[in-house]
Amino acid sequence: MRLRLPTFLVLSSAATLSLASRGKGQHKAASCTLVASGGDDAPQFLSAVKSCTTVVIPKTTTLNINSRLNMTGLSNTHIDLAGTIKFSPDIPYWTGNGFFIPFQSQITFWLVGGKNIHLSGGGTLDGSGQVWYDAFASNSTLLRPIILTITQASDVVVENITMINSPEWHNLINESKNVVYRNIHINAASTSSHTAKNTDGWNIYRSDNVVITDSVINNGDDCVAFKPNATNILVANLNCTGSHGISVGSLGQYPGMFDIVENVIARNIRMSNAQNGARIKAWAGPNVGSGIVKNITFDGFIESKVDHPVIIDQCYMTNATACAQFPSNTFIQDIWFNNISGTGTSSTVAQLTCSPDGRCKNINVNNLHLAAPAGTAKYTCQNVVLSGNSASLFPNCTVT
Numbered sequence: 001m002r003l004r005l006p007t008f009l010v011l012s013s014a015a016t017l018s019l020a021s022r023g024k025g026q027h028k029a030a031s032c033t034l035v036a037s038g039g040d041d042a043p044q045f046l047s048a049v050k051s052c053t054t055v056v057i058p059k060t061t062t063l064n065i066n067s068r069l070n071m072t073g074l075s076n077t078h079i080d081l082a083g084t085i086k087f088s089p090d091i092p093y094w095t096g097n098g099f100f101i102p103f104q105s106q107i108t109f110w111l112v113g114g115k116n117i118h119l120s121g122g123g124t125l126d127g128s129g130q131v132w133y134d135a136f137a138s139n140s141t142l143l144r145p146i147i148l149t150i151t152q153a154s155d156v157v158v159e160n161i162t163m164i165n166s167p168e169w170h171n172l173i174n175e176s177k178n179v180v181y182r183n184i185h186i187n188a189a190s191t192s193s194h195t196a197k198n199t200d201g202w203n204i205y206r207s208d209n210v211v212i213t214d215s216v217i218n219n220g221d222d223c224v225a226f227k228p229n230a231t232n233i234l235v236a237n238l239n240c241t242g243s244h245g246i247s248v249g250s251l252g253q254y255p256g257m258f259d260i261v262e263n264v265i266a267r268n269i270r271m272s273n274a275q276n277g278a279r280i281k282a283w284a285g286p287n288v289g290s291g292i293v294k295n296i297t298f299d300g301f302i303e304s305k306v307d308h309p310v311i312i313d314q315c316y317m318t319n320a321t322a323c324a325q326f327p328s329n330t331f332i333q334d335i336w337f338n339n340i341s342g343t344g345t346s347s348t349v350a351q352l353t354c355s356p357d358g359r360c361k362n363i364n365v366n367n368l369h370l371a372a373p374a375g376t377a378k379y380t381c382q383n384v385v386l387s388g389n390s391a392s393l394f395p396n397c398t399v400t
């Protein structure tokens with residue numbers, strides 16, 4: 001039996017049954033299966049999320065997305081992606097038509113918003129990043145798209161998804177709450193000499209209650225970054241390779257803005273070949289913003305070949321003289337670095353650089369076991385009163 005629906009919707013038997021018995025006020029089919037159209041699959045994908053509760057993209061299907069996907073305002077939607085969603089490598093189209101993201105001036109291929117949204121299925125989101133990595137090498141102002149932006153959403157689960165070669169960040173969470181990612185594989189790898197720059201795993205912005213667990217990330221920028229107003233976050237069981245670390249910030253950059261990052265736990269993290277391990281960075285200097293970083297725990301990091309395994313930089317982008325003259329207006333307090341072991345790439349394995357005037361408060365270090373590649377490991381420190389069983393490793397700071 002064939003119902004009168006757009007021809008691209010191949011109904012499963014479950015959908016047929018549900019359509020036959022759908023109640024009043026219910027205008028959605030239960031399940032629709034998409035097959036590739038041979039052209040731009042964005043229109044059929046957009047129609048399907050409007051008309052079906054579950055949109056199935058089978059294992060053998062690759063949807064080619066040549067135009068932007070605005071999926072805001074969804075409700076009770078499941079995208080069951082076993083196949084692939086591939087974003088076209090059409091630089092002129094995307095730079096002109098990608099959704100603009102004002103924060104740090106970026107664009108995105110795909111906006112997802114609304115409530116009760118589930119993306120899963122074992123499939124792949126492919127950002128076709130190589131052309132972007134090559135183009136960015138000769139145009140440093142090139143606007144590059146984020147693959148997936150969850151925006152103004154609540155109760156979202158993204159699980160069992162592989163994301164490859166985003167032109168820019170893989171995930172942005174903006175103005176959302178109750179968002180879970182688990183079992184995500186991220187791999188951004190350039191095949192040319194131009195590296196996959198700014199390919200962050202996740203950035204969390206103006207969002208509350210976000211969980212990211214059980215994932216493997218291989219990329220060229222932050223593994224996870226907590227941007228302004230990221231609160232109540234759990235990040236656990238991640239394997240990050242090649243990244244810039246698990247990062248709070250940078251915060252306090254924009255004059256007139258107040259940035260909050262509060263109640264974060266990052267636990268059981270394996271960090272390899274990375275620029276940073278556990279990091280907090282805040283701007284100092286004239287003409288910057290302000291904010292507070294509060295109640296952050298980094299616990300159980302195993303690090304290998306990491307440039308800065310443990311780092312607080314409250315004088316970000318500011319030299320020591322300027323940082324003393326214009327201390328950071330972003331306060332950093334109630335911070336725990338616990339159970340962090342492994343190797344750095346230079347003699348300095350931990351550095352806690354704070355503005356004067358006690359703007360870092362209640363900083364705790366426990367069970368730090370970090371080795372330099374050769375010789376004695378250095379734990380450097382400025383303007384901090386430290387607590388915890390590893391505080392004495394930092395000779396230049398006061399210990400409580």
Ligand SMILES: *[C@@H]1O[C@H](CO)[C@@H](O)[C@H](O)[C@H]1NC(C)=O
Nearest residue numbers: 069070071072073099100111
């Ligand atoms: C996305 O679609 C919604 C609903 O149609 C619309 O209100 C909104 O302006 C669109 N967003 C963008 C960024 O175009």
Ligand SMILES: *[C@@H]1O[C@H](CO)[C@@H](O)[C@H](O)[C@H]1NC(C)=O
Nearest residue numbers: 101102103151152174175205
């Ligand atoms: C976050 O969402 C709001 C509301 O849609 C929008 O105005 C803002 O530009 C978005 N910010 C980013 C960084 O995407």
Ligand SMILES: *[C@@H]1O[C@H](CO)[C@@H](O)[C@H](O)[C@H]1NC(C)=O
Nearest residue numbers: 119120121122159160182183
């Ligand atoms: C996700 O994968 C896990 C482990 O592979 C499996 O147990 C779970 O059922 C999957 N969930 C979904 C919604 O596919």
Ligand SMILES: *[C@@H]1O[C@H](CO)[C@@H](O)[C@H](O)[C@H]1NC(C)=O
Nearest residue numbers: 095138139140141142143144
């Ligand atoms: C670089 O990219 C920007 C933004 O995408 C664009 O406006 C500009 O024309 C590009 N510059 C060159 C030299 O192609």
Ligand SMILES: *[C@@H]1O[C@H](CO)[C@@H](O)[C@H](O)[C@H]1NC(C)=O
Nearest residue numbers: 215216238239240241270272
């Ligand atoms: C984690 O990453 C390391 C280094 O890339 C790798 O050797 C290890 O097998 C990975 N473990 C998992 C569970 O993916």
Ligand SMILES: *[C@@H]1O[C@H](CO)[C@@H](O)[C@H](O)[C@H]1NC(C)=O
Nearest residue numbers: 206228229256257258259260
């Ligand atoms: C963060 O939240 C505070 C308090 O609600 C607000 O004043 C501030 O403007 C927010 N900052 C940003 C960057 O959204």
Ligand SMILES: *[C@@H]1O[C@H](CO)[C@@H](O)[C@H](O)[C@H]1NC(C)=O
Nearest residue numbers: 232233262263264265295296
């Ligand atoms: C600190 O943050 C964690 C993680 O969100 C939370 O469970 C805990 O209650 C917070 N502690 C305080 C004192 O707010």
Ligand SMILES: *[C@@H]1O[C@H](CO)[C@@H](O)[C@H](O)[C@H]1NC(C)=O
Nearest residue numbers: 285286318319320321322323
């Ligand atoms: C420190 O930064 C200030 C302001 O940017 C600059 O004027 C000064 O020359 C710098 N001092 C040193 C020692 O680099």
Ligand SMILES: *[C@@H]1O[C@H](CO)[C@@H](O)[C@H](O)[C@H]1NC(C)=O
Nearest residue numbers: 299300338339365366367388
């Ligand atoms: C981490 O450190 C705390 C003390 O700071 C300790 O109680 C806890 O057992 C440690 N956890 C692990 C997994 O080693």
Ligand SMILES: *[C@@H]1O[C@H](CO)[C@@H](O)[C@H](O)[C@H]1NC(C)=O
Nearest residue numbers: 378379380381393394395396
């Ligand atoms: C401590 O401070 C002294 C004097 O400024 C400096 O020579 C030494 O390198 C510092 N030690 C560490 C571990 O930072």
